[in-house]
Amino acid sequence: MLLNVSHIFKSFGEDGIIKDATFTVDEGSKVAIVGNNGTGKSTLLKIIVGDLPADSGEVTLKKDATMGYLAQYQEDSFGSSILDTVLSAREDLLSMEKRLSDMEMEMSNLDSKDAATFMESYHKLQHQFDLLGGYTFRSEAVGILKGLGFEGDDLNKSMNELSGGQKTRVSLGRLLASSPDLLLLDEPINHLDLNSIVWLEGYLSSYKGAVVIVAHDRYFLDKIVDHVVDLSYGRTSVYTGNYTAFSEQKALYQLTYERSYEKQQKEIEHQKAVIEKLQSFNREKSIKRAESRKKMLDKIDIMDAPDKDMPRMRLTLEVEKESGKDVLDFSHVTKSYDDKNIFTDLSFEVHKGDRIAILGDNGTGKTTILKCINGLTDFESGEIRFGANVTVGYYDQEQQGLTESNTIFSELHDAYPYLTETQVRNTLAAFMFTEDDVFKRISELSGGERGRVSLAKLMLSKSNLLILDEPTNHLDMDSKEMLEEALNEYDGTLLYVSHDRYFVNRTANMILELSNGHFTKYLGNYDDYIAKKEQLSAANVVPTQESVTDSNASAAKLDFKEQKRIEAEKRKLQNKISKIEEEIEKLEEKKAKIQDEFLKPENMTNSAKLNELTAEQNEIDSKLEDLYSQWEELSLS
Known part of the structure; x- marks a missing residue:
């Protein structure tokens, strides 16, 4: 056992955040800590590393084990350049390297009588340096930085020149280069592009030490972790396997627990009824039997009520009228911003029942395509045509369709004035807005709350074509799963942009990859897309629209x-x-x-x-x- 977290309690004011966190981490194990927003995941990491005190409980790290921590937000810069910052993680090797260099300079001035002793010391230090990876640590540091998106002249940039996101990437690189026995990572992929995320997945999967990760990217967790610690409602439950295995086990556990709870409640009610009946007979034997049953009832370990009563978003996506077979024709469209060309002569079609995910690097124009379709931005040439009876529901990742001065209630009522006050309130309750919450201003809402308001409006639209731009960005784990389930039961057509690979894997039946201003089409979900790309790569075939589809x-x-x-x-x-x-x-x-x-x-x-x-x-x-x-x-x- 490398780390033992035992009965940790933590409150802020009167609010208990962590109520009883208990779990262990074995050497080499890869552990995810999951839970909805506000359940204390980052707080727990800070308690483990000693940045925050626990109200009670104990954290024990194996003797002589080393621990490294990456927080969500970085405040300090280390070293003068990016490469120097990462190399500074191994001060022991840098010090030994300098000592070896100094000794090499001294060799020419040695007396013959001192040479043997000196060279023995030199070779001992050299051997130790080699054993600790001294001859490879510089190239490994460069490899880590390259994997995280830095290369060439970037390595010599001063830390003072970097954005907050870039500093976080450098801090991650420095942490990886230090190779501690236990890595604690809080949202490590927040500032990484997809290529860097894939690289980090491979690096952490083969990392010899143990890793504890807090992350919202479920596909990332699926690729790495072998245990999941669920911190829902302040308590911990430990599951073996990756995120998908955890999700399935938790669903089964909850079902089993609910059945057991209901069974126990019925048994308790039954025993109470029997006791009451025996007492009503008012006979000595009957009273004794009643008392005996009452003692047995008092010894029962009463189960807590299931967490199903906790508020969860409820989303149902219905279609008011069916569309025709041909839903959308995006034909030979060209779009530029100022002097920068985004895409030229771009075409694709959407048919009824398609569930299309548009993937591609940042800046390739994915969101621009959705804005063109929705008439939110102009394009230079080409044509965009909707098919017969197509009605569009649009989810904007920036929620620009929300009126900042509106209350949540008026936002829905203005969009759907035919709804009664009760209907609006019922809809908002399904999205966890109750009582006076419905009178909060849009301008006061968090990203997750704004996302839920937008999803409520989307649900009420009953559109047969949903166009979604990064719909899972601000949603917690439960809400993401609710959205996935709703979309999988949706009878209409779906077109969306998302970086959430788990979401794409669960909801897409076709992927359009946008690269160099052109689309390549892949049938299937994200796993199918990756498998096809690997197949083409192994065959040394450059994927094109034609090579993957029509030809x-x-x-x-x-x-x-x-x-x-x-x-x-x-x-x-x-x-x-x-x-x-x-x-x-x-x-x-x-x-x-x-x-x-x-x-x-x-x-x-x-x-x-x-x-x-x-x-x-x-x-x-x-x-x-x-x-x-x-x-x-x-x-x-």
């Missing part, structure tokens, strides 16, 4: 057939799961009725009837156990 018609058909086969298998699996869930629900209802039968006065004294009900209940329990096992197996497959 290789047989491959495209094969991809399409494979996609349809996979979708059919998924539907088949989901149907099986749905049928099992229906059977479980019916049996649970039947079981509840049997519980009611147990409580009927005429049955409580009828031993034959009680035996019959018990046998029936045991049979149902056996069937339920089998069905839950089947559900678990299918849900995790």
Whole structure:
């Protein structure tokens, strides 16, 4: 065991943030700390490194182990240049390197009688320097910086010239170069582009030390971590596996916990009813039996109510009317800003049922395309045409469609004046705005709150084409999952830009990669896109619009057939799961009725009837156990 976090409690004022955090980190393990915004993830990291005191509890690090920490916000600059800053992480090697250099300068002035002793000391120091990686640490530092997006003349830039985001990248590079036994990283990819994120995934996956990460990029976590610590509601639960495994295990655990809680509550109510009935007989034996049952009831370890009662966003995306087959034709469009050309003669089509993600580096024009489609920016040439009966719902990542002076309530009511006050309030409650919260000004809202208001307006639009620009940017984990589920059940057409690879993986059936002003089309989700790119790279083929799609018609058909086969298998699996869930629900209802039968006065004294009900209940329990096992197996497959 490398790190032990034991029963940490932390409050700010009267608000308890961390109520009981307990977990361990083994050597070489990769651990994610997850939880919604405000659950204390960053606070917990600060407590572990000693930047914040805990109200109670203990953090223990293995003796002689080293620890490195990357905070979300960097305040200090180290060294005069980017490269010097990273190299300064190994002061031990720099000091040894200087000593070796000084000794080499002294060699020419040695007396013969002192040479043997001197050279022995030199070779010992040289051997130690080599063992500690002294001859490779400079090239490794350069490699780390290159992976983080710095190269060439960038390495000699002064730290004073850098933006806050660049300083964070350098601080990350310095931390990685120091190679501590335990890395603590708070949102390490906030200022990285996709290539740097992919590089960091590979680096951390093969890192010999242990890593504890707080990050909102679920795909990033999927690639790295082997354990997840869930800090929901101030308490910790530890799960084995990556983020996807955690998500599935947590869903199953919550379902099981809810069932167990309901079962215990029914048993408690049943025992209370029996005790009350026995006491009503007012006989000595009956009273003793009632007291005996009461003692047993008092010994029950009462389960806490499930967290399902905590507020969560509820989002349902419906279509008021269906569109035609052809939804959008983006034809030969050219767009420039001032003298800078963004894209030239760009074309693509959107058909009914498409779920298209537009990917590409920053600055390639992805958001500009969405703005052109929505008439928010002009373009020089080309044509953008919508198909028959197409209605558009647009989610703007900057939420410029919101009126700053409006209250949340008036923002919705102005957009949809036909809604009653109750309907507006009910809608806002579904997005976790209740009571006086609905009268907050838009200008006072956080990014996450503004995002929820925009999603509420999007839901009310009932559009059959949704155009979304970075829809998950300000959402917490729960809200992202709610949005993904809503989009997967949505019957309309979807076109969006997103850097959230997990979101793309769950919601896209086609990817348009924008590079050098042109699109390359890939069928499938993000995993399919990466696999296809790797396949083309291995075959030394440069991907083009034609090479990935139309000219290789047989491959495209094969991809399409494979996609349809996979979708059919998924539907088949989901149907099986749905049928099992229906059977479980019916049996649970039947079981509840049997519980009611147990409580009927005429049955409580009828031993034959009680035996019959018990046998029936045991049979149902056996069937339920089998069905839950089947559900678990299918849900995790």
